[in-house]
Every structure is written in C-alpha cells, then in structure tokens.
Amino acid sequence: MILEERIKNYADVVAKIGINVQEGQEIVIRSSIEVRDYTLILSESCYQAGAAKVSIEWMDQKSQKQLLTYASEETISDVPQWFSDRYEDAAARKSGFISVISDDPDGLAGIDSRKLKAAMTSRSKALRNYMKIIMNNENPWCVTAASSVAWAKKLFPELEDEEAYLKLWDLILNACRVDGDGLANWEEHIKVLDEKARFLNDSQFEKVHITSENGTDLYLGLPNNHIWQSAGSIASKTGQRFVANIPTEEVFTLPNKDVAEGIVYNTKPLNYGGVLINGFWLKFEGGKIVDFGAEKGKEVLENLLNTDEGSRRVGELALVPFHSPISNTNILFLETLFDENASCHLALGKAYPTCLVNGENMTEEELKAAGANDSLIHVDFMIGDASTKVTAITKNGEEVAIFRDGNWI
Numbered sequence: 001m002i003l004e005e006r007i008k009n010y011a012d013v014v015a016k017i018g019i020n021v022q023e024g025q026e027i028v029i030r031s032s033i034e035v036r037d038y039t040l041i042l043s044e045s046c047y048q049a050g051a052a053k054v055s056i057e058w059m060d061q062k063s064q065k066q067l068l069t070y071a072s073e074e075t076i077s078d079v080p081q082w083f084s085d086r087y088e089d090a091a092a093r094k095s096g097f098i099s100v101i102s103d104d105p106d107g108l109a110g111i112d113s114r115k116l117k118a119a120m121t122s123r124s125k126a127l128r129n130y131m132k133i134i135m136n137n138e139n140p141w142c143v144t145a146a147s148s149v150a151w152a153k154k155l156f157p158e159l160e161d162e163e164a165y166l167k168l169w170d171l172i173l174n175a176c177r178v179d180g181d182g183l184a185n186w187e188e189h190i191k192v193l194d195e196k197a198r199f200l201n202d203s204q205f206e207k208v209h210i211t212s213e214n215g216t217d218l219y220l221g222l223p224n225n226h227i228w229q230s231a232g233s234i235a236s237k238t239g240q241r242f243v244a245n246i247p248t249e250e251v252f253t254l255p256n257k258d259v260a261e262g263i264v265y266n267t268k269p270l271n272y273g274g275v276l277i278n279g280f281w282l283k284f285e286g287g288k289i290v291d292f293g294a295e296k297g298k299e300v301l302e303n304l305l306n307t308d309e310g311s312r313r314v315g316e317l318a319l320v321p322f323h324s325p326i327s328n329t330n331i332l333f334l335e336t337l338f339d340e341n342a343s344c345h346l347a348l349g350k351a352y353p354t355c356l357v358n359g360e361n362m363t364e365e366e367l368k369a370a371g372a373n374d375s376l377i378h379v380d381f382m383i384g385d386a387s388t389k390v391t392a393i394t395k396n397g398e399e400v401a402i403f404r405d406g407n408w409i
Contacts, residue, residue, distance in 0.1 A: 001179060003166070006173045006179060007169070007173070009178040009179070010172075010182070011042040011044070012045050013177075013183065013186060014042060014142060014144050014246055015042065015048070016183060017182075017186045017243055017246070018244075019096040019141075019142050019242055020140060020240045020241055020242050020243075021049035021050050021096060022050060022238060024051075024052045025051055025052060025094065025096060025238075026051065026093055026096075027043075027055070027095060027096045027097075028055050028087075028096070028098070029046075029054060029100065030056075030059060030098070030099045031056060031057070031058065031102070031146075032060065032061065032103060033058050033060050034060075034061075035102045035148050036058075039100060042098070061103045061104060061150075061274065062107075064274075065107065065108055065111065068111045068112070068115050068116060068119060069111065073115055076115055076118050076119045077122040078122070079122045079125070083126055083127075084126045084129065088133075091133045094139065094237050095139060096140040096141065096142075096242070097134070097139060098141070098142050098143075099141075099142070099143045100145065100146050101144070101146075101337055102145060102147070102148040102151055104148075104154055104274070105271045105274070105334035105335055106271075106274065106275065107150065107274045108273060108274025109276070111275070113299045113303055116273055116274075116300065117303040117304075117307075119273075120273050124377060135350065135352050135354070135378070136360040137233050137234065137352075137360065138236050138237045139235055139238070140238065141242065141244055142242060142244060142245070142246060143245050143246075144176075144246045144337075145172055146172070147165055147166075147169040147172055149161045151168060151335070152164035152165045152167065152168035155168060155331065155332075156168070171329055171331060171333075172338075174329070175247045175338065175341075176247045177189060177247070177325065186231075186243070189231065190230070190232050190243070193231045193251055196408065197228040197230040200228040200253070200402075201227060204224075205222055205392040205393060205394055206221065206222060206393055207219055207222060207259070208220050208391065208393070209393065209399075210383070210388065210389070211388070212265070212267070212383070212385055212389070213385075213387035214265045214267065214387075215263065215265050216265050216388075217263055218260065218261070218284065219261045219262055220255040220259065220260050220314065220317055221256035221259025221287075221371070222253065222256060223255075223256045223356065223370055223371030223372070224371075225356055225357040226253050226254060226355060226356060227354065227356060227359075228251050228252065228253045229252055229253065229354065229355060230250075230251050231243050231248050245341070247325070247326060247337075247338065247341050249321065249341040249342070250318040250319065250320045250340070250341060250345075252317060252352075253317055254315060254316060254351035254352060254355040254356065255314045255317050255351075255371075256287070257287055257315075257351070257371055257373035258286065258287040260284040260286075260287045260314055261284055261285060261286075262283075262284055263281060263283045264284070264346065264383050265280075265281045266278065266280050266381050266382060266383060267343055267382050267383055267385045268332060268381075268382040269296075269339075270301075270382070271335055271336055272304060276297055276334065277294055277296060277297030277300055277304075278295060278297065279294055279295025280292065280293060280295070280298070287313055287314075288312050288313055289305060289312040289348075304379060305348070307349075307377050309375075310373050310374045310375030310376075311375045311376070311377050311379075313348070313349075313373045313375075314347065314348060315352075315375065315378055316351060316352065316378070316380065317346055318340065318344060318347075319344055319402070319403065320341055320345065321407045321408055322384060322385065322386050322388065322405070322406025324342060326341050327343065336381075339382050340380045340381075343382040343384035344383055344384030344390070344406075345381060345382045346380070346383055347379060347380045347381070348375075348377065348378075348381070349373065349376070350374055350375045350378045351367075351372040351373045353367055356370055359372065385406060386405060387405065387406065388403055388405075388406045389401075389404055390402040390403035
C-alpha cells in the first residue's frame with residue numbers, strides 16, 4: 001500500500017474511531033502549520049464522516065519560541081478572554097476536538113524556565129473550564145500525531161530530511177494499526193483492552209506495588225469505586241463512543257491522592273512544553289512528592305512540581321505492556337503520546353473524574369473526599385521497562401500478580 005493510501009486510512013481511523021464523527025457535528029482540529037497537508041486530509045475525512053463544519057486552529061512552534069524569547073513575563077501571562085470562550089463555546093455546541101502532535105520535542109529548549117512556567121500556567125488557568133469538560137468526557141476528543149521534518153530529524157539526525165520524515169510516518173502508521181482494514185483492527189484492539197479493564201474493575205484492588213530493576217519501589221492506593229478505563233470512552237453530551245488517544249495500549253485509573261509511598265524513576269524522557277526532562281526520580285511520602293532529582297531539565301521539573309498543591313501528587317496510573325507495537329520498534333519517540341503507550345506510566349496532577357463511579361457528577365469537594373487529585377496540570381511520565389512488576393493487593397491483604405517482566409500475566 002502506498003504512503004498516501006496509508007495516511008488516508010489513518011485519517012479515516014481518527015475521524016471514525018478516534019472521534020467517531022456524528023452526522024452534523026462540528027469538529028475542532030488543533031494542528032501545526034508544519035503538517036498542513038495531513039491536517040487537510042484529516043479535515044476531509046471528518047467531512048466525509050458527516051461533519052457539518054471543521055474548524056482548524058493552526059499553531060507554529062517557531063513563532064511561539066519568539067514570543068517566549070522576546071515578550072515580557074507579564075505579557076506572556078495575559079491570556080485574552082476570547083481564548084477561553086472559543087473552546088467553551090465549541091464544547092457547548094457538542095463539538096469534537098482533535099489535537100495533532102508534530103512539533104520538535106526539544107523545540108523550546110533554552111527558553112527562560114520562568115517564562116515557560118508563566119505561559120503554561122496562565123494557559124492552564126484560562127482553559128480550566130474547558131479541560132474540566134474534556135476530562136469529564138462530556139465531548140469526544142482525540143490526541144493523534146503526524147510526521148514532521150523537525151520531529152523526524154530529532155529522532156534520526158543521521159538521515160536526510162525526506163528519509164527521516166518518511167521513516168517517522170512509517171513508524172506512526174504501524175503503531176496506529178491502520179494497514180489493511182484499520183477500522184476492524186481498532187474494534188478488535190478495543191475488545192482486548194476492554195477485557196483487561198473488566199478484570200481489574202471486577203477485582204477492585206486496594207493497592208498496587210510497582211517495582212523495577214532501576215530502583216522503582218512504589219506503593220499506590222486505589223480509592224473505593226475506582227474505574228479502570230480502556231480505549232473506548234462515551235461522550236456524555238452526545239452518547240458517542242470515542243478513543244481519546246490514537247495510538248493507545250493502556251488501561252488506566254486514578255490512584256488515591258493521599259496514598260503513595262516510595263520512589264519512582266523515569267524510564268523514558270518527559271517532553272514538557274517543548275523541553276526534555278530526563279534521568280529523574282520522585283520520592284513520595286503520604287501521597288506527596290517530598291524530594292526529587294533530574295540529570296536534565298531539573299529546573300523545568302521543579303517549576304512543574306510547584307505549579308500548585310496537586311502537581312506533587314499522582315492523578316493517573318496506567319498499565320501498558322512492554323511488548324506492544326510501539327515498544328517493539330525500539331524507538332524513543334520523545335513524545336508522550338507514543339512513549340507512554342510503550343511503557344507503564346503515571347501522571348502528576350489532575351485525575352480523570354470518570355475513573356470513579358459517578359465521578360463526572362461529583363463536586364470538587366466530593367471528588368477530593370473520594371481520593372481524586374485536582375490540579376491545573378496533568379503530565380504523564382514513563383516508569384515501565386522490561387523488568388517492571390506490578391502486584392495488586394486486595395482489601396484482605398492478598399497479593400495478585402498483574403505484570404511480570406513488563407507484561408500482563
């Protein structure tokens with residue numbers, strides 16, 4: 001199959017499985033000008049699936065870097081009201097939201113960390129209501145990716161631009177299961193992940209113990225009535241099923257924000273706001289990070305952890321087998337969407353309310369009382385490798401092996 005056909009299949013999977021576009025629905029796509037051609041193919045797939053209107057918000061990492069370099073911290077922190085209003089208005093219209101990732105993973109390296117923190121914090125505050133809508137699964141949403149020269153050259157600096165670009169496209173398309181009947185591939189994949197989630201939900205374990213040969217030794221509590229989610233979710237405003245990440249290999253839930261003890265080491269770099277953080281560790285006591293270190297990006301990590309009170313607590317635990325289409329490439333994508341789906345991971349910050357029974361209908365106070373973490377951020381980082389063990393602990397203290405040697409038992 002030629003590349004153009006594979007890319008069209010991919011766009012159809014995002015439109016029909018990722019968002020599951022409904023007849024007459026409006027779609028919002030956030031994408032870089034670097035991948036304009038693919039974004040227009042994706043837009044056309046949405047129209048062909050029945051979309052009434054597709055709005056594209058174009059982004060440009062290079063102009064963003066100029067802003068962060070030359071503008072004052074005060075200017076960077078001033079987010080106009082219309083920025084928030086347009087997303088909330090689109091959500092009220094029952095729109096679906098697609099984000100296309102393609103930027104240089106280290107494209108904002110060298111930026112003043114205070115300015116970077118100001119930009120990300122002010123944007124998070126401006127979009128707080130919108131993110132609540134998204135994390136409650138009120139509207140369908142999907143995060144996906146496209147190859148760009150800037151990203152590809154970061155992964156394959158030894159190759160010429162075109163060769164690197166095409167190699168990254170091939171890796172993306174293989175990981176996203178689009179060859180052959182892409183729609184059927186995804187229906188089968190969703191079934192497999194659903195079976196894992198069903199077992200964990202029926203078990204209602206009280207804790208998990210995660211260890212790896214790199215020194216990770218962490219206990220995480222699980223709240224009562226927690227829910228393990230898999231690939232398919234239901235948008236409450238429209239009733240449509242959607243898949244929030246393409247690709248995805250994870251089954252995830254929210255830990256009890258007050259029950260985390262031990263230490264965890266990252267196994268893949270974290271791309272945070274265009275800056276790579278690597279060689280880091282986090283020590284937990286009483287659910288909270290009390291100490292940390294990093295070989296690269298420590299100042300950015302410190303700013304992340306100091307975003308607010310909830311940024312030092314865990315909002316998500318995701319189980320991902322070491323052997324998967326992404327992990328088996330032996331490629332470090334330097335992009336969380338792919339690297340988190342090659343490795344068990346945690347997220348610092350806000351928990352998904354939908355990972356609690358009736359959580360989407362709870363107040364912030366009720367969520368907090370139930371054990372769900374709250375924060376302006378939700379940042380995934382990778383902790384799994386070929387040696388990872390995950391042992392679940394029942395309310396009676398019985399231990400049940402879930403992962404051994406990085407994979408499901």
